[in-house]
Amino acid sequence: MPQPLAATLTHLRVGNQTFLVNFYQEHRDTFAAWARQQHQLDPAAAHELLRSVLVEFYDQVADGRLTKLPADVPAHIYDMAAQQLKATSAALPVAEASRRSRLLGQFGQLSADCQQVLMFFYFRGYNFKKLAGKMGFANATVGRLQKASCLRRLYDLHQRVE
């Protein structure tokens, strides 16, 4: 069901990413044409750029850097893309940005299953029973132990750097 535009930010803040997923689906080809015309990007690079811009848009909403939905969302996204190509974007405070970017790198070093478990629990907000069901674990306890183990692994990586 389409979200009313006014509620978009609220939905994004609570982790409902449908707006951005739909945006990507609807604008992918138009954006690729624009990127080819304006920045001589091939379709694959243009698609990657749009995905990266949408993730950045989402991050800005989640961080609280973006508190008001732009009047013209597509124009705002295209503007962000142009800025990203010029490598200028509204950044988080340095300490926070570097902490999160480091954690993002460490998260990427985890196994795919661990990443999935942590995404289900910390982003989707699944309880242990649902987590176990989604991951194919025997029961909620296994789910809890797996999640605890993955969190420790991530924390170990985190501590190793610090």
Next chain:
Amino acid sequence: MDLRPYLDELERFADGQLSEAEQDAFEQRLAQDEELSAAYAAYEQFTADLRWVAGHETLRLRLRNLDKRLDERQTALTNLKTRTQAARMRWSWLVAGLVLALGVAAWFLFRPQPLDAEQAWTHYYVPDPGLSETEAQRTSNPLLVQAMRQYRDGHYSAALHSLRRIPASTLGDDTLLYYTGVMLLRQNEAGAARSYLTRATQQPASVLANKARYHLAMAQLRTGEWLQARATLQSIAANTQNPYWVEAQAALQAPELFSRD
């Protein structure tokens, strides 16, 4: 600060895994124990960052998977379009081939049949109609009148016989030579006709010389003298005064007549 000594406890507390009594006790410790309180704050920041990372990665993966699906769909659509176009092209070629084949077959069936040499000669030869009854009577030569009557009726042998009975003194040489040649030609004796007609063309100041040239050309064609026939016809076609110049031109343009050049 290293959270590992506290991690188990903090996790159970944050995840709501403690009983009510354990939770109360933990909260009390949290208020009194500075180390634990600092660890809890660090844990909260770590999990908040983790939530951000998890959201970021979830969206990134969702978009990447969507991109893959869209690419696959586009590839499938492109393949389908290519296949459809290829099929359409195949059908177009098939239909074009069929139309061409039908056209060729129709042309083959209904094309104008080329004439063989015999048919061509009959088709292009314009025989002399002979003198009309009135013209013949005007000569006051009963044998000529009879010969012309027989000639017009298609009795060429009898006409020739009557013509040969006319004394040379009563009729001009050119007339006798010309009509003898013409009648021999009509009787399919082109070889014999040729010599009479050749002589008729050589008669000085004869009105029949031009006409004789045409019949001579046709006699030459009949006897296979293609080069001479062509030359004679060309001389007739070049002379608009010749009564047969149009016929000569038509004969020159008929490939069937000269196919054995």
